[in-house]
Amino acid sequence: MKTTYIRLSFVSAILFGIYSCKKGEAIESISETSNYSNEISADSISSVATMSVKDKQFIKTANVDMEVKDVYDATISIEKSVQELGGFVTHSNLQSRVISEDTYNTSDENAVMVKKYQTENSMQVRVPTANLGELLSFVNNKKLFLNSRIINAEDVTSNIKYAELEGKRIKKTSENIAELKTTKDKVRMSDENMSENNSQQLANLNVTDKLKYSTVDILIKEPKLRIAEIAVANSTNVDNKYKFNFFYSAKNAFVEGFYLIQRIIVGLISIWPVIIIFALGFYFYRKNQSNKKLKIKTTDHSAS
Structure with a gap:
């Protein structure tokens, strides 16, 4: 056992x-x-941003829309990170969108203005393409909620090859023009070819710049409203205080009445011919009426 x-x-x-x-x-x-x-x-997070394919060249851009705890702090952090990665900020529009604004009186002299607002910032930054993934990872760590993130990798390999061929064509055209005799047409063709060459060089510079630096558009905002309490003067009480003053208004009314009488007298003086004509007409009218009454009385006495 x-x-x-x-x-x-x-x-x-x-x-x-x-x-x-x-x-x-x-x-x-x-x-x-x-x-x-x-x-x-x-x-x-950055798989597309760090994508690399042999014999291929990509222009990479990104667009991030997210909510953060504090827009101002996130903005400062992102701008600092961009500079540390060798990039730069091309646009930053930090603003507070006011949702409502109310004023509450706290005493006869004081009041409090209460503003409810939401802070957001629309940014555009450019960062070396090699560091795009690192920047997106840093930005992602600042989020509370990611609304959207779009990363584009445009294959421009064929465009670059075509630009090289165009450069060779323009150079060959320039050599052919140089062999022509000097005429007005030669000057015109040379000028047009030079202008085309300048445009091609500018396009090449733009492509090179976009290949070297990626553009990232970032929209950050706070999920909740903020409230600001601002001490202000009690404007309602001030308005009531000076809205009506009886003695001052009575004095002004007396003065205005005096000026009105003066204006009436001046107006009557300015139309003195009309007044005289009216007075003479009234005088002759009354005299005519008196003569008629006198004739009627004389006739009645004679009849008697």
């Missing part, structure tokens, strides 16, 4: 050891899988 118990204990210990090893391997496997997933997640 004792021997059987010892054997069972020994078997149990072996099974427990095997189970522990398997469990440890499983945990280790899960841990390795988790780390691998994290690496994949981190790499996927």
Whole structure:
């Protein structure tokens, strides 16, 4: 019986050891899988940005729209990161969009203006294409919520090859023109060829610049409204204080009445011919009426 118990204990210990090893391997496997997933997640942030294909050249651009905890702090961090990566900021429009604005009176003299606003910043930065993935990873670490992220890699290999061929053609044309006799047509063709060559050189410079530096448009904003409390004067009480003054208004009314009388008198003086004509007409009218009444009375007496 004792021997059987010892054997069972020994078997149990072996099974427990095997189970522990398997469990440890499983945990280790899960841990390795988790780390691998994290690496994949981190790499996927900039997989397109860091893409490189043999004998291919890409112009890379990116557009990021996300929400951050503090727009101002995120802006400063991104601008600093861009400079450290050898890039530069071409546009930054930091603004606060006011949602509502109300003023509350706290005393006869004081009041508080309460503004609810949302801060956002629209940025455009240019960074060496080799560091584009690093910048996008840094920007991604600042997010609270990512609305969208677009990364474009435009294959311009054929365009570059075509530009080289065009350069050779323009050079050959210039050599052919140089062999012509000097005429007005030669001067015109030489001028047109030089203008075409300048345009081609400018296009080449633009492509080279876009290949060297990637353009990244970044829109960052805060998910919640901020509130600003600003101490101001109680304008309502001030308006009521000076809205109406009886004695001042009465004095002005008296003065205005005096000026009105003066204006009436001056107006009457200015139309004195009309007044005289009206007075004479009224005088003759009254006199005519008096003569008529006198004739009627004389006629009545004669009849009697």
